[in-house]
Amino acid sequence: MFKQFHHTIAKQSLLVAAAVIAPLLLVAAVMVGFHQQAGASSHREAPFISKDPFADNTDVYAFISPENANNIVLVASWIPFEGPEGGPNYFEWDDRVLYDIYIDNDGDATSDITYTLSSKVKLISPNTFLYNTGPIDSLGDTEWNRRQAVTITERTEGGVETVLVGNQATAPVNIGEKSTANYSALEQAAIFDAADGLPAGMKIFAGQTDDPFFVDLQVFDLLTLRGQQPPVGYVANNIAVDSLSAFNVHTLVVEVPISRLKQGSEPVLGVWAGSRRQATPVMPPTPATYVQVSRLGMPLVNEVVIPMGTKDAFNALTPRQDLDIYN
Secondary structure, eight states: OHHHHHHHHHHHHHHHTTSTTGGGGGGSOEEEETTOOEEEEOSSOSHHHHTOGGGOEEEEEEEEOSSOTTEEEEEEEEEEEEOTTOOSSOOOOOTTEEEEEEEESSSSSSOSEEEEEEEEEEESOTTOOOSBSSOOOSTTOTTBOEEEEEEEEEEETTSOEEEEEEEEEOOOOOOOTTTOTTHHHHHHHTEEOGGGTOOTTOEEEEEEEEOOOOOOGGGGSTTOOTTOOSSOOOOTTOOOOOTTTTOEEEEEEEEEEHHHHOOTTOOEEEEEEEEEEOOOOOOTTSOOOOOOOOOOSSTTIIIIISOGGGHHHHHHSOGGGHHHHHO
8 A cells, every 4th residue: 555655656756756846835824626646845845944854844745545535644754864774773653743634624734634643662672782683583572672662642732632553563664685685575564544444435544755856956055056156947868866765754654535524515735744742931031051962982882882782871871971971
């Protein structure tokens, strides 16, 4: 199922990418007729969110399921520019962020139905720095050391909340042929459907995927095309480069019967995505207190020497505290 989703997403991303201003589209709801398909993309689109990539929306898509014309597929991605070789601390959902897909079914530009993903990491062994200590053959494999579970809820405007997926393991990242040799099976096992307790007709996937959007980021060099001096115009044999090729994102895919989303005879849905962090109250005029969150003195110490269970603590310590903690 998900591979068909991804194939359709990739085709739509090429259409959206035809517009240079495509990254601006996510600021508004994407209005989708039931016979149409739509999408929008937005990577590092504002200064603040560019410093918070784990809460950064990258893409949102909505289209009729290629397998079932009675269903609509909602897709949203976050965390841009995930390098696939990003170990030993591989990319994952941020447990401190709520990831949302919103649906407006009556044209008032407010959400009537919201799908929300939250996550929770579990360490099997905090005494190793490794993500996995052997091949990962299943979602319950004990060799998978740093695993992550997701909870996905559906909430209506009236306040009715339904847990669709409750603290279930998502797929690991695709590390390589030694660690995740049969990755397609792991990915398939992380697709939830009626057999997992979902309402009839619904399917959900939440995990790492290829970034399907196509854009040549050279365009931000004075808003010109690659190999071209201003003014912008067509140049023969000027071949664009996919700047997002070989990068991944984290994606929530929800396939749902159209009848579950639409209201009466209204033929249009508004679809958008977002992410939320807990607010931190600051009482003025007290100056903000900065705390250390990263530290580097000798190469590779925290990366491959400090065990998983104390990596974050290491980044918050001063060198003077090392002997007391690690002696």
